[in-house]
Amino acid sequence: xxxxxxxxxxxxxxxxxxxxxxxxxxxxxxxxxxxxxxxxxxxxxxxxxxxxxxxxxxxxxxxxxxxxxxxxxxxxxxxxxxxxxxxxxxxxxxxxxxxxxxxxxxxxxxxxxxxxxxxxxxxxxxxxxxxxxxxxxxxxxxxxxxxxxxxxxxxxxxxxxxxxxxxxxxxxxxxxxxxxxxxxxxxxxxxxxxxxxxxxxxxxxxxxxxxxxxxxxxxxxxxxxxxxxxxxxxxxxxxxxxxxxxxxxxxxxxxxxxxxxxxxxxxxxxxxxxxxxxxxxxxxxxxxxxxxxxxxxxxxxxxxxxxxxxxxxxxxxxxxxxxxxxxxxxxxxxxxxxxxxxxxxxxxxxxxxxxxxxxxxxxxxxxxxxxxxx
Amino acid sequence: xxxxxxxxxxxxxxxxxxxxxxxxxxxxxxxxxxxxxxxxxxxxxxxxxxxxxxxxxxxxxxxxxxxxxxxxxxxxxxxxxxxxxxxxxxxxxxxxxxxxxxxxxxxxxxxxxxxxxxxxxxxxxxxxxxxxxxxxxxxxxxxxxxxxxxxxxxxxxxxxxxxxxxxxxxxxxxxxxxxxxxxxxxxxxxxxxxxxxxxxxxxxxxxxxxxxxxxxxxxxxxxxxxxxxxxxxxxxxxxxxxxxxxxxxxxxxxxxxxxxxxxxxxxxxxxxxxxxxxxxxxxxxxxxxxxxxxxxxxxxxxxxxxxxxxxxxxxxxxxxxxxxxxxxxxxxxxxxxxxxxxxxxxxxxxxxxxxxxxxxxxxxxxxxxxxxxx
Numbered sequence: 001x002x003x004x005x006x007x008x009x010x011x012x013x014x015x016x017x018x019x020x021x022x023x024x025x026x027x028x029x030x031x032x033x034x035x036x037x038x039x040x041x042x043x044x045x046x047x048x049x050x051x052x053x054x055x056x057x058x059x060x061x062x063x064x065x066x067x068x069x070x071x072x073x074x075x076x077x078x079x080x081x082x083x084x085x086x087x088x089x090x091x092x093x094x095x096x097x098x099x100x101x102x103x104x105x106x107x108x109x110x111x112x113x114x115x116x117x118x119x120x121x122x123x124x125x126x127x128x129x130x131x132x133x134x135x136x137x138x139x140x141x142x143x144x145x146x147x148x149x150x151x152x153x154x155x156x157x158x159x160x161x162x163x164x165x166x167x168x169x170x171x172x173x174x175x176x177x178x179x180x181x182x183x184x185x186x187x188x189x190x191x192x193x194x195x196x197x198x199x200x201x202x203x204x205x206x207x208x209x210x211x212x213x214x215x216x217x218x219x220x221x222x223x224x225x226x227x228x229x230x231x232x233x234x235x236x237x238x239x240x241x242x243x244x245x246x247x248x249x250x251x252x253x254x255x256x257x258x259x260x261x262x263x264x265x266x267x268x269x270x271x272x273x274x275x276x277x278x279x280x281x282x283x284x285x286x287x288x289x290x291x292x293x294x295x296x297x298x299x300x301x302x303x304x305x306x307x308x309x310x311x312x313x314x315x316x317x318x319x320x321x322x323x324x325x326x327x328x329x330x331x332x333x334x335x336x337x338x339x340x341x342x343x344x345x346x347x348x349x350x351x352x353x354x355x356x357x358x359x360x361x362x363x364x365x366x367x368x369x370x371x372x373x374x
Numbered sequence: 375x376x377x378x379x380x381x382x383x384x385x386x387x388x389x390x391x392x393x394x395x396x397x398x399x400x401x402x403x404x405x406x407x408x409x410x411x412x413x414x415x416x417x418x419x420x421x422x423x424x425x426x427x428x429x430x431x432x433x434x435x436x437x438x439x440x441x442x443x444x445x446x447x448x449x450x451x452x453x454x455x456x457x458x459x460x461x462x463x464x465x466x467x468x469x470x471x472x473x474x475x476x477x478x479x480x481x482x483x484x485x486x487x488x489x490x491x492x493x494x495x496x497x498x499x500x501x502x503x504x505x506x507x508x509x510x511x512x513x514x515x516x517x518x519x520x521x522x523x524x525x526x527x528x529x530x531x532x533x534x535x536x537x538x539x540x541x542x543x544x545x546x547x548x549x550x551x552x553x554x555x556x557x558x559x560x561x562x563x564x565x566x567x568x569x570x571x572x573x574x575x576x577x578x579x580x581x582x583x584x585x586x587x588x589x590x591x592x593x594x595x596x597x598x599x600x601x602x603x604x605x606x607x608x609x610x611x612x613x614x615x616x617x618x619x620x621x622x623x624x625x626x627x628x629x630x631x632x633x634x635x636x637x638x639x640x641x642x643x644x645x646x647x648x649x650x651x652x653x654x655x656x657x658x659x660x661x662x663x664x665x666x667x668x669x670x671x672x673x674x675x676x677x678x679x680x681x682x683x684x685x686x687x688x689x690x691x692x693x694x695x696x697x698x699x700x701x702x703x704x705x706x707x708x709x710x711x712x713x714x715x716x717x718x719x720x721x722x723x724x725x726x727x728x729x730x731x732x733x734x735x736x737x738x739x740x741x742x743x744x745x746x747x748x
Contacts, residue, residue, distance in 0.1 A: 042697065046704040048685070072672070072697040079673060080693060088689045298446070299453060311422070315462045319454060323416065323446040330420040330704055 005145060005187030005214040007246040007267075013360040016263045020355040023060075023215075023246050023267070025092040025144040026185060027084065030059050032246065032267040033351055035258060035344040036094060038275070040064045041071070042087045045275045046330070046337040049089045055311045056341040057349075060092035060144075062270045065137050066101035069129075070120055074140035082142030094270070095143035097134045097176075097191070099150045100219075100251070111151065113168065131175040135188075139181045147217060148176040150191040155224045162195035169193045170207040177211060189215040189248065196229055198236045205240035216241050217248040218266070222257065231260050238265035255284065255347055255371060259364050262351055274340030279333045281325040284343045288371050290318075292336070297322045310342040311335070379519060379561030379588040381620040381641075387734040390637045394729040397434075397589075397620050397641070399466040399518040400559060401458065404433050406620065406641040407725055409632060409718040410468060412649070414438045415445070416461045419649045420704070420711040423463045429685045430715040431723075434466040434518075436644045439511050440475035443503075444494050448514035456516030468644070469517035471508045471550075471565070473524045474593075474625070485525065487542065505549040509562075513555045521591060522550040524565040529598045536569035543567045544581040551585060563589040563622060570603060572610045579614035590615050591622040592640070596631065605634050612639035629658065629721055629745060633738050636725055643722075648714035653707045655699040658717045662745050664692075666710070671696045684716040685709075 008022040023030040037044045037052065039061045044052055052058045063083060068074055080086040083093055102109055102116050109118035115130030129137075134149035150169040153162050173190045180188050190208035194200030208216060218237055221230050234249065241247050246268060249261045253271020261269055274284060281293035285305035290297075292304065300318040312321070312335035324332030347367075354363035368374060382396040397404040411418045411426060413435045418426055426432045437457060442448055454460040457467055476483055476490050483492035489504030503511075508523035524543040527536050547564045554562050564582035568574030582590060592611055595604050608623065615621050620642060623635045627645020635643055648658065655667035659679035664671075666678065674692040686695070686709035698706030721741075728737035742748060 041701045041703055042694070043703050043705045046708075048705065048708070049689075050685075071701060072693070076673060076693070080675065080691070086691075086694055086697075088694070299450060301454065311424075315423075317454070317460075319446070319450070320416070320460055320462070323460075327415045327445060329415055329417050330707060331417045331422065333704060334420075334422070334708075 002184070003187065003214050004183075004185050005246070007215065007244060009243060011356065013355040014358040016360050017265060018262045018351075018355050018360050019265060019267055020352055021246070021267055025060070025187070027090060027092040027144050028059055030092060031352060033258075033262045033348050034060060034268050035253070035348045036060050036062045036268060036270040037341050037345075038062045038064075038270055038272045039087070040272070041067050042077070042083060044341070045279070046334045047341070049087065051311075051338060052089070052341075053091065055338050056345055058091065058341065058345055060094060061089065062094045062096065063141070063143065064101060065095050065098035065134060065141065066129075068141060069098065069137050070122055070127075074137040078140040078142070084142065092145070093143040094145040095138050095141050095147065096250070097147040097149040098129050098137065099134070100152050102129055103152050113171075115149075131172040132179040135176050135179040135181070139186065143186060145215065146180070146186050146188045148173040148188060148190050148213070150193055150219055152220045152223065153193065153195050155196065157195050159197055159200075162197055163200055166193045166195075166200050166204045170204065173208055173211055173213075177213070187214040189213055189217050191217040191219040191250070192237055192241075193220045194237075195220055196225060196233055198233065201233060201237040202240055205237055209240065209242060213245070215246040215248065217250050219250050221249065222252045227257070227260075231264065234261065234266070235264045241265070253344065255344070255367070258344065258347060259351065259367065262355075263360060263364070274344055275337045278336035278340045281322075281332070281336065283336055284340050286370055288373060292318055292322050293325050294322075304336075304339050305343065308339060308342065308346070310339050312339040376558070377561060377588050378557075378559050379620070381589065381618060383617060385730065387729040388732040390734050391639060392636045392729050392734050393639060393641055394726055395620070395641055399434070399561075401464060401466040401518050402433055404466060405726060407632075407636045407722050407729075408434060408642050409627070409722045410434050410436045410642060410644040411715050411719075412436045412438075412644055412646045413461070414646070415441050416451070416457060418715070419653070420708045421715070423461065425685075425712060426463070426715075427465065429712050430719055432465065432715065432719055434468060435463065436468045436470065437515070437517065438475060439469050439472035439508060439515070442515060443472060443511045444496055444501075448511040452514040452516070458516065466519070467515075467517040468519040468622075469512050469515050469521065470624070471521040471523040472503050472511065473508070474526050476503055477526055487545075489523075505546040506553040509550050509553040509555070513560065517560060519589065520554070520560050520562045522547040522562060522564050522587070524567055524593055526594045526597065527567065527569050529570065531569050533571055533574075536571055537574055540567045540569075540574050540578045544578065547582055547585055547587075551587070561588040563587055563591050565591045565593040565624070566611055566615070567594045568611075569594055570599060570607055572607065575607060575611045576614055579611055583614070583616060587619070589620040589622065591624050593624050595623065596626050601631070601634075605638065608635065608640070609638045615639075627718065629718070629741070632718065632721060633725065633741065636729075637734060637738070648718055649711045652710035652714045655696075655706070655710065657710055658714050660744055662747060666692055666696050667699050668696075678710075678713050679717070682713060682716065682720070684713050686713040
């Protein structure tokens with residue numbers, strides 16, 4: 001059986017080992033490293049599929065198993081012909097396992113070996129997601145890349161809890177692999193856990209690699225720990241992952257995290273940050289964060305970012321976008337969403353070129369200099 | 375001096391006298407009858423200018439003097455190079471006079487011969503708009519078509535109040551004409567008032583026609599009166615307006631009102647209805663209103679309207695749009711806004727063809743038959 005997900009390593013940055021690659025999926029080829037916009041409820045907030053393709057230039061998006069299971073329901077999505085058809089997106093889709101959202105419910109959920117019992121954040125109704133259930137939902141959604149059902153432990157968490165949780169995540173990964181019904185059409189990724197403990201990260205990685213998934217994620221990072229600790233743990237984890245499989249760092253989306261992750265061998269990242277801060281009136285720019293809502297931009301007739309090629313920057317001024325945001329106009333959220341997504345997608349395009357030219361460290365220095373006004 | 379706004383009568387429907395025409399403006403030619411989308415705060419809600427042009431196929435939009443005066447301020451818009459440049463819309467723009475919004479404030483405003491004192495709905499700050507001030511604001515905005523400052527009387531209103539108000543509206547129209555600073559670049563329309571009293575409508579029309587405006591609006595209709603009364607008063611008013619000037623019925627936007635207005639000699643209409651009901655999850659379709667939020671559409675894999683050529687109908691199902699609306703996703707409001715605006719713009723396109731073919735009454739019958747499931 002041919003794997004639906006294949007990774008092709010094109011070259012490595014000579015100084016850092018950062019990877020320039022390509023992921024082959026049933027819905028197109030993804031150049032990596034790549035940033036994936038998040039479409040939680042079968043829509044990247046405020047965006048049409050055509051804008052994602054033509055303006056943002058995204059080739060892969062992420063969607064959320066937990067949200068789609070609750071609403072509109074994965075069986076309805078299956079009846080629609082799968083998530084691609086339901087939302088009219090012909091690029092690639094990665095679905096998470098539902099684990100992260102369910103564990104984020106706090107008091108509303110209870111974990112056992114079998115799975116997680118929880119109450120819906122929408123109506124309080126009772127539900128149970130097991131590894132098998134997560135696979136069934138993701139099979140119904142028909143994503144190109146599925147994630148194994150895992151537990152993302154909080155930060156900080158003690159060693160014993162983290163070890164037991166990590167071992168359960170491995171057992172759940174085995175159950176996911178066994179329950180996955182469409183291995184010919186959908187690739188299933190394992191998720192490395194182990195909290196901030198390097199020995200647990202190593203064990204987790206080795207156990208999952210033994211299960212031979214077509215790709216691996218690093219979970220449980222960027223959960224509140226200091227950046228330096230995250231970089232340290234990440235840098236210790238990726239060397240245990242195989243060179244010929246893609247590596248995905250979950251939930252990471254600030255420009256510095258993206259660059260540092262790539263330097264540590266990561267190929268894929270996702271985050272709600274660009275669209276979330278867009279709706280609050282903040283832009284990511286080559287010269288740092290810009291709170292366009294501020295009065296200082298009331299008569300600023302320049303674009304959000306004069307280095308950007310997006311629809312918002314080519315057509316509108318900061319003054320106009322500020323006016324829209326102040327008036328709670330949907331177009332304000334739209335323009336900032338397009339811009340912020342394009343900013344991160346383009347950042348990764350530039351990172352790819354820097355790797356090709358063996359100058360990723362120089363790129364990082366130049367980028368930080370402008371971004372942090374150093 | 376050449377008039378910036380010229381009307382060209384192409385032909386009249388043989389049975390009704392409905393007018394097929396063309397309005398020449400500094401920002402393009404408008405085929406009439408026409409529906410004008412409303413962009414209250416320098417944006418047609420949820421839409422980009424390029425969507426208005428390419429998807430809705432709008433050539434003229436309306437914007438609101440009262441709102442733009444308060445936020446971001448007409449002087450800021452003038453500094454931006456005018457409203458067209460500020461919002462990046464190169465089609466035509468009509469601005470209202472601010473009168474209707476100010477009078478809608480109820481207890482927050484006080485009318486004198488000089489003008490209207492009012493408090494802002496945003497922060498309670500005190501303001502005064504006179505005919506001269508309205509002209510100054512609209513000159514700053516730089517719209518192609520400006521409206522004279524008028525009083526829109528409530529329904530019902532007694533004869534004496536309506537008469538006095540109508541006479542003041544005529545005096546204000548004279549003052550507007552005198553205060554208008556850019557008659558070479560912006561066309562100023564007079565507004566016929568007179569409530570539901572036919573003799574007052576006739577006097578108002580004749581007084582304004584004597585002032586020789588490049589176009590005329592019929593105001594003070596669709597303010598709560600029964601449809602039959604509105605049709606009756608409108609049908610009595612338009613014959614007093616000159617054949618060689620465009621006629622605009624203000625604030626009218628349901629499909630039946632549009633058709634009936636055209637039959638009574640109207641060339642231009644506007645309304646917030648299509649975008650407002652869109653955000654509440656309602657579509658206008660050739661088979662009537664469709665509350666897509668309803669459970670009955672949960673698994674409806676057909677488009678909103680199978681006769682529609684808009685982006686929403688060509689790419690998405692009712693089931694998907696329902697999901698978006700249920701989840702309060704911006705894309706839901708966007709798709710329904712595109713569709714509803716396109717529906718009314720296309721309705722007027724079809725009305726134009728019907729006039730050209732002398733079959734407007736037959737068109738009306740066929741349209742109502744489907745729309746009201748008769």
